[in-house]
Amino acid sequence: MRIVIRGTVQGVGFRPAVYRAAVRAGASGTVRNDGSAVFIETDRGEELLRELLSDLPPLARVEEVSEEPSDYGGPEGFSIIASSGHGTGASIPADSAVCDRCVAEMLSPGRRRGYPFTTCTDCGPRFTLLKGLPYDRPLTSMGRFPMCPKCGREFSSPGDRRFHHQTIACPSCGPSYRLETPEGVFTDDPVGRLAEILDGGGRAIVKGWGGMHICCTLDRIPELREWYGRRQKPFAVMARDMDALRRYGEPTPEEESLLTSPGRPIVLVRKRDLPETEAASPGLDTVGMFLPYAGMHHLLFSRLSHDALVMTSANPPGEPMAVTDDEARRLDVDAWLLHDQDIVNRADDTVVRLHGDRTQYIRRSRGAVPSYLEIPLAGDAVALGAQENLAGAVASAGRIWPTQYIGNGEKIGVPEYLEEAVRTQMSLVGCSPSAVAVDLHPGYANRRLGKALASEYGAELVEVQHHWAHAASLMVDSGIDGCVAVALDGTGHGDDGTAWGGEVLSADLSGYRRTAHLQPIPLIGGDRALHDIRRLRFAIDAMNGADNRDFSEKEAEVLRKMMPKSVMCSSMGRVLDAIAYSLGVCTERTYDGEPAMKLESLLNRGHLIDGYEARSEGGVVMTAELFDRIDPKDRPEDVAYSMVRGIVTELTELAVQEADASGFEHVGLTGGVSYNGMVSRTFENTVISSIHVPVLHRRVPNGDGGISAGQAAVALHRIQ
16 A cells, blocks of 8 residues: 655654554555655555554644555565655644653763753754754754764664654764853853852843743842843743742643643743732733743753743844844843754744633744644735734645744844745745735835735735734634624724724625724824823823823923824724723833733723713714713722723624624634733623624734734635
8 A cells, every 4th residue: 555644744753653553563665755745655554554543643643644555566574764855834843842751861860861952753843943844854953963873773773762853862962052151161061050140140041942032030030121121021931840830820720731731832820929920020910931841941940949030032122032142142141051053943932821711822933833724725825914023924735824923023133034934934835925915004114025025926915904814814713704803903004094903894805894993093193102102191181172181281282283183093902001091000101012911900800880881973982982981989990891891892792783784603803902801701792692603813813923814815815
């Protein structure tokens, strides 16, 4: 029989598994791969397949098995033969945390004791060190590290868990760490020396799999914020193990399952009331926590007296994470723990939160890419996302492959990183685009790349309105053809030239209609109003004819003159900013989403009170008048809860009415504001009370990190 197996079959020990299955089945034949599939020629196909499918490698995923009769005429016995060709399909797994057996090996006497690059066929980096397919050592960053005789024997031994493990290494032949400090370079016990520096209050940069982290102990967070210029934005915390993590957070069983999953994402968990956790995430109810995933992390914690560290991406804010030693040395710290293995594909840590039993990706990257979404559309397309929280996407052969998280598109180096990530994904999946999708906003930096790619491939440049792309991403995520979408976010360029962000769209992949939205508010000074959120309240007070004492009379006069010329904005994110400011939760925005994120802590403690019900006129939800009703006698948490619930309920009811009229079964929620738990619950409860089905994100990020998946789907539909 000739057998072809497709799926996640590269870099997971699949050919060794076939070999062992053949031995158990008493089969003769061969197994090889071409980078996209595994090919088996054998005299006992049924028996071999039965054995194989009953005992697959942990990281393998079989999607398709095809069989055809064949007269096998080879010799007795079974063998693994060399890979052939250059396949496509990105059939490799994402990076996977070091397994327990490898951790135990690093911490026990033996050849790999203390060796941080210890991995096996069941674990370790994959995507971040991959140069091309098929997944063989020469096409990874391990290609310049020849195996020593001992590793060679393990590699050739069918009974060894490193049989045909392409990145096998040991201290004799593999990569190595060194510690650089102002006093010199140390190759003797670099991890132990680093532990002493961190325990002593120092800051360091550590090079890992897909990039580098800045790290320090939790008691040094105030100094880290001062040095890094990051006054309020949360820091992620890596804990030694789950017992240590529970000392700082209160994960649910479902969150613990995510924390210990092979991808080891950062998970937002309810934080304990401690000085360290408040320092890590000021004003929030949650803190982002994760567990060690690389061998170096386990070795470092085995030498530290502290049980947790800040681990944040090593980069100037908004710029791509450092991957080279020179980039790391630009940041002035006390020590640099560096290694001599190249990082091929940069990947930040993935960030997730749970809404009920639903995983919501805030940032999808290390451990979660490559991955794909099925779509019943043929053709090739590329999509480049929006501006902030960028990620690209590549579509080919009925699948959409999002890239890893990229960053803020207007920052130095980010457009180049986006191009690098997109071209890498195009190469892996064999994409030659007929369409290139970009955001409708004329000022976004990645439009230049979009035009260049369209010209290079003779492809159509497709402009996709921001919130339509959000709605399309939700359709792809949920496997539906169309819906009425409630799209809530900060701002996106509307097709009428105003800024949108609180929209009801009746949409499918061919087009959309804007059927309802929030009342537009002037953004006085444009982007200035996004950071100086006093201006939002000033504009609202002016709309209500109310006094505002946040500015001097001279300043107020200037603002009043600017109002008629200001861009109008229907954004839910801006409404949340204004509520947060009005209730004293946040007076300025120092990072993306800060006022709304801090407001969520208030919403979690609030109860519904009368007087803050929202109403609509002609499909426009009137938000400004609610601010005139704020009563200082009411508890701030109740005011916040009642205002937000009133607005979301009214907008969702308008969406339900549109679904009744247009015949859509599904009513969806998308956009960055939909990460808010109270907003999501209010939406779901409102839709459930109707005859319609609520739809929320599970695999595609709710926010702008999911935009490119929707753009790609729209572009594919355009070229059919």
